[in-house]
Amino acid sequence: MTVMAERTWHASQMSVEEFERIAAFAARETDDAVRFEFIDGRIGVKQVPDGDHNTIVMWLLRRCMQARPDLDLYQGQGLKVEKYRKGRARPDGVLVPAAHFAGHGEWAPAEGVLLVLEVTSHDADTDRRDRLEKPLAYGAAGIPCYLLVDRDDCSVTLYSDPEADGGYGSAVRKTFGGTLSLPGPLGFDLDTAELKQYAG
Template structure:
């Protein structure tokens, strides 16, 4: 990491523009081996996903496309999130109407996004990032649904009813193996039995 990047990471007053420059530089220098996010005024690092992690996203993609071929599921898509859109996140998957992101830059506005998905990683930042910060950021951005596939707890949690002040007003947690309904605007039923195969 450069001296400029190190100073910016240590500063509590980093601007979004500084973050975007650092993230773009890091993407080039590391060949996307790590990806940066900017939530609550601090940089977070997302490691490259393991095979089970990617397989879970592929499984979800197939389920969604079988029922709703009018939608697209993007992986690693950059979104502007948090109040006043001062945050930047790269959800593991973003479900949107077909061709929704055509013409968008690297960090897209979250309006029109139907659901974001995170699959927990086996790292020390998962609890803070996926279980605490992301529900607040995604809900404040007005994204209707946030699906957390938690490999540590072997659960799926669906957050809904976004509220700019608190994140999401409702959540439903089910163990792997349960059937989970992704309500309107999706109307997709997920049998999560298969997820039991993709945990350590």
């Protein structure tokens, strides 16, 4: 299977249960070499993150631990973003109260999630997936904040004020090196200077 493989189905042609069976089978057969998501009736396949990508996730984890030790940042946790055409998304990071996902399976409800993180990948699908579809899906699911770390243009964008029909009412963009303030209930600042070394 190629990393960029993708096929589109309309939501009426595939159920969420069918998607979950396909994703579970693929995970076994590809040794987690690719990740599957189901958003807007489309199965997306994206490559496993590279070292800089993972380092950016760890950067946020360290910042959260310093500012809010009562929160956990999960990597690889699947979310049910059902308000947006019964989707299944696997964000690069999911910030929640400590132990929030205890007892949940691979795909957990989005309720209680405080922030989702996506870091752009160097693939042809990142524009549609991370910049267009994900803000719609996460906003429709009621997730308060979506943080996009965009390695292509060296910026971070914080989407907030989710809208019921999808998307967010507010988007604040800072180039790497700027300080981004996370709104309540998070209530802390992110100094993004370190991200300059992980771009490109």
